[in-house]
Amino acid sequence: MRYHGRMNLRDRKRARVRQALVDAATELFERDGYERTTVADIAAAADIGTRTFFSYFASKEELLFPESDHRVQAAVDAIAARGPDDSPVEVLVRALYLTGVDNDDLTDRLAALRLRLIREVPAVRGRALQIQLDAQQQIAAHLAEAFPEQLDKVRAGALVGAFVGAVTGAVQVVMEDLPEHHDPKKLRAVVEEATSVALEPWMAQRGR
């Protein structure tokens, strides 16, 4: 899962410290809560200077989204790997399903924590939404490029926005009257159910 393979000592060290920061933060956020954990605490737990923290992550929130580029890249790859007869909608569905949109691998600890903090901490939610919008834009750009005759840039933006918006809107609803359920299996099932409901109107059209 991690690629410390062939790099500089420098880069390997850096990756190790980075991971240590994420781990430490996960631990501390779970134990003491997001707000009551300071950047200084996290840095100390990973045994680096407080100042140095900010050369790894631009802000405290960033710590919760360590591989956001990675996911976008996966979606972009999925678009690039389209078949000759695929419609934009089909490709988009596949790209977003594979990469999870915002229904993550709910199995791992950080993802679960992140999901909880997105609900509870405004600053985290704000950052998550920014990242989402950013990802949308990139995906839309690639989709438009992949289907030049069928989509201009504006329509691509609208289409991707509609998809992601629908899923987000539906998931939001099922999440809010779901208590503190930390059962990841159940959560995942609920999210997937909401996703398929959200995308249902498009699925009917597959033939067009």
Add this chain to the structure above:
Amino acid sequence: MRYHGRMNLRDRKRARVRQALVDAATELFERDGYERTTVADIAAAADIGTRTFFSYFASKEELLFPESDHRVQAAVDAIAARGPDDSPVEVLVRALYLTGVDNDDLTDRLAALRLRLIREVPAVRGRALQIQLDAQQQIAAHLAEAFPEQLDKVRAGALVGAFVGAVTGAVQVVMEDLPEHHDPKKLRAVVEEATSVALEPWMAQRGR
């Protein structure tokens, strides 16, 4: 446009100060930029203590969204005022078109400033997205309530999310291309295109 009509002296004064804060901030943000304007500057310009600022607005960003409740309320009212034969989609379109979604009255100064800062300042964008998501949830809840047989809560969330997401996504695209050119006609056309992209799949379901 403003209701300083019949109130306590206390409340009138409070409203006046609040407005003074918004005005002062608008002025200062335009002149010096958002980041380089401190809360202390704004408070001083409105002639109140720095500490007091935070009893009017919970944060510096909040200053840029003074009537966000108002807009949601308008949408909710529009839903309540539905006709007997309206479909959910029709009502939603009317509710959001009337109230502007996020294609504001580009006429007034604060709205224009806000739009610019949403693009330029991450913190502001984050807050804007939060407010938007919040509004979506409320509208979806009311829509589901207004059409109990045709929409469950999850589907309502998806529908509203698709609509708002599409418009946001499309507008985003045109905004990044044309730097400052806020041609209202063009924008209107984009919004309509996004609307049709987002809602077309839902139209088939009208009968259901």
Add this chain to the structure above:
DNA sequence: ACGATATCTGCATTCAGTGCAGAAATGCAA
């Protein structure tokens, strides 16, 4: 081993935001 270069770290600083307690203003009743 050595110099060039990148990274780390402490220090000082700015600024947003909060809690508190006393001062000031307002509302209300007589």
Add this chain to the structure above:
DNA sequence: TTGCATTTCTGCACTGAATGCAGATATCGT
């Protein structure tokens, strides 16, 4: 109007995120 209760304002002290800077440290390539 006066007096009293309640709300609001304000300064003060404090926390914590984030940034700039400059000197110490570590790594790289040779």
